Amino acid sequence: MTDTSTVIAQLSSDAVAPVPMRSPIYWGMRLLAVLVVYGLGSQAYLGVRIDLLTQFSRPLFAAEIALLVALLLSSGTASVLAMYPDAYQKQKLLVLPYAIFIVLVGLVLLQFDMPVDARMVIPPPGGHAMECALCIGAIAILPSALAFAILRKGATIRPLQAGSFAVLMASAMGGLSLRLAESNDSMLHLASWHYLPTLLFASIGALLGKLLLRW
Numbered sequence: 001m002t003d004t005s006t007v008i009a010q011l012s013s014d015a016v017a018p019v020p021m022r023s024p025i026y027w028g029m030r031l032l033a034v035l036v037v038y039g040l041g042s043q044a045y046l047g048v049r050i051d052l053l054t055q056f057s058r059p060l061f062a063a064e065i066a067l068l069v070a071l072l073l074s075s076g077t078a079s080v081l082a083m084y085p086d087a088y089q090k091q092k093l094l095v096l097p098y099a100i101f102i103v104l105v106g107l108v109l110l111q112f113d114m115p116v117d118a119r120m121v122i123p124p125p126g127g128h129a130m131e132c133a134l135c136i137g138a139i140a141i142l143p144s145a146l147a148f149a150i151l152r153k154g155a156t157i158r159p160l161q162a163g164s165f166a167v168l169m170a171s172a173m174g175g176l177s178l179r180l181a182e183s184n185d186s187m188l189h190l191a192s193w194h195y196l197p198t199l200l201f202a203s204i205g206a207l208l209g210k211l212l213l214r215w
Helices: 002-014 024-046 052-056 059-081 096-113 130-151 159-181 187-212
Strands: none
Touching: 024 059, 024 130, 024 159, 052 059, 059 096, 059 130, 059 159, 096 159, 096 187, 130 159, 130 187, 159 187
C-alpha cells in the first residue's frame, strides 16, 4: 500500500500541468498586426491606381472595397475561433465569411446588367488576366503560412473550415491590394480573375487544413 501511495505521489509530482490555450484576442491581435504591416508593404510595392479618389466616389466601388475589408477581418476572426474545439462559443461568427463572400459576388454579378459608369476604367480585351490571379496568390502565401502556424497551436475539430478561412483571409488581402492598385473595373475580369481564384484558393486551403491541422 505504501509503495502504491509512493508511486502515485511520484507520478503526481512528475506530471506536467497542461498549459491553457491563449484567448482568441491574443492570437487575433498578433495576426492583425502582421496583416497590417504586410498589407501596407504589399500596397507600397503595388502602388495605387491614379484615379482611386474618383473611384471611391462610386458607391459600388466603395461597397466592394468595404466588403473586401469585411471579408478579410471576418475570415481572420473565424480562422482564429476555429482553432478552439468549441469555437470559443461563438459558432455564429463562423458563418460570417461565407455570407460576406456571397454578398460580394452578388455585388459584382449585379453590375453585369448595369450601364457602365463613365468613371469606370474598362481596358480592351487581352490585358492582365492570369497575372491578377497569380498576384493574389503570391500575396496570400505569407499570411496563409502565418495563419496555419497559429492554427496548429490550437485544437481545432474543424480543420476544413479553419484552413479555408485562413486562405480566404489571405486571398482577401491580395484581392484588396490588387483592387486598389489595378485600373480595371471590368466585372467580367473581376469575376473571372479576382473572385473565382479567391474561391479556388479557399478550397485549396480547406484541403491543406485537412492535411495539416489534424491532431
